[in-house]
Each structure stands twice: as C-alpha cells, then as structure tokens.
Amino acid sequence: MLESRIRDLLLAARNSARKKGINAELSLHREKSSLIRLGNSSVALSTFEELTRLGVSVQDGRKVGSFSLTADITSQEQLQSALAQAHENCKAALPKNYDPIFGTVEEAVDDSTGYDPALENLAPEAKTKLCAGVVKALKPKGSYDFSGSWSSGSAEMYYISTANDNEAYRRLTDSRFVMVLKEQNRKWELSVERTAKRTGTFTAEDVAAEFAALLPMYEKNEGFKTDIGRQRVMFGPQAIAELVMLAIWGGFFGRWFEEKRAYTSSMKSGDKLFSEAVTITDDPTHPDVFGMPFDFNGKIRRSFSLVEKGIFRGVLYDSLTAARYKRQPTGHDLENWDIVLATGDGPAGIESGRKLAADALYIPHLHYIHLPDPTKGMFTCSSRFNAMRLEKGEFTAPLFSTRVTDTSPNVFSNVVAIAPDSVTVNVSSTYGQREPTAMSVPEYLVCDNVRITDVADSF
C-alpha cells in the first residue's frame, strides 16, 4: 500500500471534501525513473527523476473541474489548495448536456505483484556495463555506432473518491531496453529490444548474439528496393504491436464508434470483422502484460474481448464517452491497457515462419504510423530496423525503407499464419508520467495482399 505519510494526507483530504459535501476524486502517481541514452557507442546521458503527481477532480451535478499538481506532497495545506482549485474550476464550468459518471472504487485493490525493488533501483552502472559488453562484443568487427536507450523504474498509482471508503493501489516496475546498431557508411540500422518486469532477464551476450545473427545479411548484401503493389509480408513483434494498436484506434474507441468515425461503426457484436485466426483482448490478467487492475473511474478491469476468432465483440468506453452515449464504461479511463493478440497455429519459431512465408517481405518494425482515414481503418507507415527480403523461405537481402499504406481490415483479414509463441512488447510512452504498458503479440504474423506504396533508395 501507498506510504502511510502520503496516504493519510489523501484520506484526510477525501474526508474533508466529504464533510463539505464536495464530490471529489483524488489520484496520486509516484515514479522513480532512470534512463541511459546511448549515442555513438557512448552513454550520452544518464537521467533520474523522482516525481509525485496529484490529480483532483470535482463534480457537481453536470459540472466537472480538475486540477493537478506536480510537487512533493508534504502537507494537508497543499491538498486543500488543490481541492479548492479543482472546486473553483468546477464552479465556473459549463454544465454538460448529459450526466457524467462520478468515479467510485468498485473494490479495494492493493497490488504490488509486479514490483521488483531491484529493478526500481537498477543502477546506471549496471546498465552501462551491459551496454559496454555489447559494444565490446561487436564493435571491432565493423564501423558501427551504437545508439539506444534503457529506461527502468517504478510507478505507484493510487485512486480514491468521496463515493466510498475503498482505495485502489498499484505498484509495479518495468524496463525497456533498445539498442540500435548503425553502419556509418551504408546507413543501415539494426535493433534489439527487451522488455522486463524484473532484473536479470537478459545479458550482454544475449543481445550481442541477436545482433550477430542479423549482421551477415546486412554486411554482405546490398539493399533491396521492392516493387510497389500488393505483397505478402511477415511482420515481427514490434510491427505487430503497432498494427494491433492501429486497429484498435481506428475501430474500437467508443467515441469514434458512436460518431460513425470508426471502420467498425456499421457493425454489431457478432459480425465478422477479421480472419478467424485473429483474437484481440484487453486482458489485465494475462501473465505477459503489466496488468493494470483498476482504472481512474474506479472500475475493476477484467478481460475484455474486442475480437474473438475474427468476430467483432465490442468497443472500449471510457466513462466520459459512456455517459454521453448512455453506455456502460468498460474500465478504460487510463492510458496503460493490456492488449493481447492471441497466438496462432503457425509453425514455431521465426525460421519455420519464414519457410512458410516463402516469398515475402519481413518487416519487424514500423516507423511513424498514422491514420489518414479511420473510417476505413487506413494507416500509413514505413519499415524500419531489421527488415529483409524473403525468397523461398530464406532471408536474401536487407530491405530499403518501404512504405505500407493499407487498412486494418485488409491486413487482419488476409492472415496466412500466426506464430504459436508470444513476445511481450513494452509500448510505454514517457511523454507525461511513467505509465508502464505492454502488449503480448505473436512472434510473427504473415499476411497476404499488404499494400506497398513507396520505396526509398536508402535504409
């Protein structure tokens, strides 16, 4: 549970609001984050941030106002000031034309199962040492530069409201390691990534071995400029995670669905949407994801089916959208979902997968994906690290930067094979606060008729 010094202050603030007849929700986010940033085979920057953020939302009938504070929380005076500011915002607010859903913690939650103190305190020296091991293993073999980053740390999330006495608390740790190897003359880039919940899950030798396995293809072969048109593509884990998120953005947000802006807007639960090999859930109970047990409207998060064997099951409603369209919220008042694309019955391992794919493009990473037309599920992006040409099941050349512009329904309706093994991909953003987010996706996904719209003359 949250440190008693702060918890007591928050509970006292809640009780104080209750006595004054103020409907208030209070949330707290604490993080310890550290990151090393690699550039030119050096640690270019090593950072550490220890931050506490308080969020207060006040609701009065159809009026809502909120306020947040990033500061060391040490006194009831700070909390009362934040509460007063949110209350002022609420009083000045325009009333909505619907009844907003006031947050209520459905059940008490106290979850630290994903917390590893060793990972929270992973020293920058340990990170530097591992990276140095990779550089040492590979640098003498070529004119390479290594870049990358390694973020690790802990996040605590706490949520209460005046609606009841329940408290929801979560503490977890996570790590995302990305190392990029760039050849300076030909400018190709290879990447190795690792996601972890605990320390000790990978070594310099593992990382170096993965680079070493990729290197010969790039060292010995010129870049391949593929044809524009529809082709078979074998996607790797990071690309699959991006494709699944795009499919969800374009088709499964309640707001867009209700406003006929989603490619699923004309569908109802039970309609066929994708290939029957495709099952997508938001499942906080899945062992491979970080598993957020509650949301910031107080809902207990449970496994939620979006697509089951290709059948459209339902869309995600945050409390605001649910209130507006008179639906039930689905536990999605938060950033860090737990999306799982189910594994399939394709042959095990990348090698077997590529034999099955035969003649195809292998694209394990995508860059700068965007949605020109959500109503069709249209996306556009370009290939990035580790992309290769496949001929007769063998990698034969590295791939020049290749643009894919297609639709989610097309890609996920033309599935040839899905790997039987899964990979966890850390998709956390650190734009605001530390929000550990991971997806579980198959090791590969082979699709036919993927639309290639442009090819560069370089990597």
Next chain:
Amino acid sequence: MAMKTEAIGSIIKAQFERMLSAGCSFADARFYDEDRYQRVVLYDGNLESNTSRYERGIGVRVLKDGAWGFAATANLEAIPACFDRALANARAAAQLLGFQKDMGPAQTIKGRYRPPVERDPFEVPLAEKLEFLKGIDTRLQDKTVAHRYVGATFQRRRVNYQNSEGTEVDKWVLNTFGNMMVMTPDKQGRTQRRSLELYGKGTGTRGYEWLTDPDWFSGHAERIKQELAQIVAAEPLPPGKRDVILLPGQGFLQVHETIGHALELDRILGYELSYAGGSHVRPEMIGKLRYGSEKLNCRSGVTDNSPGTFGYDDEGSAQRDYMLIDKGILVGVLSCRADLAEANAKAGRTIVKQSGTATRACSFYRSPIDRMTNINIDPGNDGTLEDIIKATKDGVILDVPVSWSIGSNREHFHFGCEIAWEVKDGKRTKVYKNPTYQGHTLEFWGSLDMVGDQSTWELRQVPNCGKGEPNQVMELGHGIPVMRFRSVQTGEKE
C-alpha cells in the same frame, strides 16, 4: 511552507562549487518556480476538458569526464541530493564514452526575457474563457456539421537558469494556443473535417488578446464551416503528378518534418536513433549539400511573437537568428554548445562555429535536447497567392494536415490534408477531398519553384512536437509563405 526562490538560488550556487570541486567541468540548474498549464475544450458544446496544472521543481545537469548526468526533483529540500544523483549518473555514463563532451569556451551571461503580453491568460477568469469559446461553438453550429470542437491551451513558466560559468537567466515562457474544428461524414461515410489553429504574422503580443483577435481565430469560424460543406460535396483528388501549392497551414508541417527534424544536430549525430530516428544529413554535408532549389531560404528565426522565441535557450545562450539553408544550400543546423566539437570532429572540419541556441527542455524533469525554434522560410519574390495560382497550369492548393508519416531519416514522406483546390490554367476551379501527396525530401525541395511574398507569410504555432527519451513535448513556431512545388505525386491509386 514553500521555500523562497532566493534561498533556492543560493543553494544552487553552493552546489556548483561542490560539483566543480568534485571534478565536474560544468553544471547547470533550471529551477521552475512555476509551470502552469490550462486546457479547456468544448466538444459539441459540452465542456469535455476543464483542467489546470501546476508544477514546481528543479532539474540539474553535470558534465563529468565528458559525460552528462541529469537528475530532477520536486522536493526542493533535496537539491544537494539531486546534484549528487546527477553526479553519480555522470560517473556511470563516463564508463562507456566515445567522444568526450565539452561546453567549448566558457560564457557568462546575465539575461532576462519576458514574452510580449498584454493580458496574461492566467489572470483571465475561467468563466470569461468559456464564454468566449462558447460563442465560437455557437457560430460553428449548423445542420451540415455533425461534430464541433473548440479549445484553448495556456502555458506560463517562470524559469531561473544558472550554471557554473556564472550565467544567470530569468526567463518567462507564455503561450496561447487555440483550435477549432468542424466534422461531418461524406456520402461514403468518411468523416471529413476542416479546422483552424490560432495563427498570426509573427508580430504583436501573445497573451489572451491574441486568442480573442478575430483576425487570427474566431473570425474564421464561418469560413471553415463553409469549406467543410464544400469538402463533403467534393470528389476525391484523382491520383497523378501535378504541381502542388502549399498554403502555410500545410507548408509548416512540410518544413517541420522534412527540414526541421532533419537538421537537429542530435539526430544527425545519432542520439535519437532508437526513438524519433536519425537524419539523412551527415555532418560532412553541412556547407555542401544542395537541400533544395535556389528558391529555398530557411532560417532559425527570432520571430517577435512565436512559441519558438524564448530569449535564452536552456544552456543560457541568447537565442540567435541564423540561416539553415541559404539559396538551397545547407549551411546550418539546430544545435547546443556541447555537441559542436563532436560534429566538427565527425565532419573532419569546422562545420558549426557556435551554438545554434536550440537546446530546450519541456519541463524541470526533462533534460534539454536540440529542439526546433522558429524554423522559418523567408518570403520570396513570386508575388501573392493569386499570382502563384495564375502562373500554375495544372496543380492543387493544399491546406492543413490530417495525417503525416515520415521515414526514420526524414528522407521520404506521405501527408494527407483536409482540403485541396484544383488549379487549372491559372484559375482555382473546384474543391477535392481526401488529398494526399508524397515524395522524397531532397527531390521535393529541389522542385520548389515559386515562393510567395510577405503577404503570404504566416506564423504557425506547433504546440506538440514530440521527441527525446524520456519523451518531451515542445512548443515552437514556423513562419511560412505560400510555396509551389513542381510535378508532385498526389492522391492515392487505390
């Protein structure tokens, strides 16, 4: 009891002494006495965002044995510990170091910057802001409009910067952003939209008065509503190669993605490879590379009224105005002091003589990185928009991004826009919907053949440029004239 600003300044100075004694070659601190943010959004008339934020804290950097360590805390009682943590981080970083960073010649600057403001947005009552936005929302209502969006964002930061060279800068940042949008589905069910972001001419003041000046925001409500109706009734842009005329509302994105990011020195040196990406530019190309036609003149500008004008960067350097691309030749990059030596060493000659004064952080808890400032295209001598239209036989005018996707080294791009106007034989003929265009950066800028005069030049604000690890969102500006490019691939073949 909140610690007083003056007391914090004294504590910081003492830490510099301590860090230098510990062998650091440089240390600096950014104390955010206040970082305030407010966002209000009406969606279909409902107040969907009504939030404000306050942050206060300190971020410190130390340079030890050529390596950077950074630490940040909101606990102002723990400033010495924060410096210790930064020092420990630098020591760890120094264990894997290729090129030793150094700040170059020391400089001592005493500076103060205040943005031009008549009315501080944080002194304007929320009710007044909501009444203003509600008025625009009412004007956007129409039976042809399915959904309406109107919002405003305000930022105010009071930052005290100090470093171990004796530099001290007292800087305020104040930004006002506004945006409105109308949306409705077309006959094919695709949601079409038309929008406007608060813009200007780079002059005047940047307080609440800018938002309420009808010339730059509310006065366009009727126009975007009418144009949405035209888009909904229009045919999709047929695919094909044709001339493209970019209005500043689209031109800013073209500059941002294919010039601005590509010229950030940290990207060129490879420090962003694992996240935002690299650059097609290599250090040795600076001073030699033909980036575009002779019509292309691009600068890192100090524009009077822009979020990309900040007085002093986050190394304390006074912001400079300098060319990035001169008559099509790449001559400068966006940089900080600490990367110059490395860039020059990599190029094998002196390619950057002084800092580009472009290093900034988005908050006290993020370390400064190379950021765009005002990446402006100088006005040309090809007349007004009408003059450029008259000179065009077969083309389209494009405005406002809907989607954007760019190669990791910024070498190729695909952009979608809200609206296109066909130009045939020197006349604007009809509207097209779903316009897209794509190209390769150097080839595209090489095809620039007309640049509008000052009458076409507009300052566009960017409130949300994402970059860096840990991630940072930064605000900046682009001053852009109307530009024409020849024979560009437009539209989608399927």
